[in-house]
Amino acid sequence: MRQILLLVVFVLAARWLVKTMRAAQTQAAMRGAARPGATRGGAGAGPQAATKPRQLAEPMVRCAVCGVHAPKSESVFGGAHYFCSVEHARRYAARANGREGR
Ligand SMILES: [Zn+2]
Structure with a gap:
């Protein structure tokens, strides 16, 4: 009986962990989408800037x-x-x- 209880607690803990990690991933993705031109936009404008640096x-x-x-x-x-x-x-x-x- 104790083992079953332990198993339930373990499953709940695992679920909570997955939820937390997913939330963190979503937040990170949203942060990345908040500033789309930060690094990729600059890289896209790179070739043009290289041809016309002046x-x-x-x-x-x-x-x-x-x-x-x-x-x-x-x-x-x-x-x-x-x-x-x-x-x-x-x-x-x-x-x-x-x-x-x-
Ligand atoms: Zn003016």
Whole structure:
């Protein structure tokens, strides 16, 4: 009789252990899915980065009107400032001219 009781306890303990391990595995899988681009995304972008390493190191410039940061090659340079778009360059120029005219 004692042996049966021991067996039941052992089975319950084994079940609990399996449950706990499964929960841990699920948590680990969910953690891995939470950040999919952490390592695999970087590896996927690897070939592109290898062909164009300079693009990643391109300096960012700040728009003098709205403060948005944009890659230097995509920004508009006017006067002594960079702008995110031609429109902002014109706006800045108009504002500067207005100040000077006063
Ligand atoms: Zn801007």
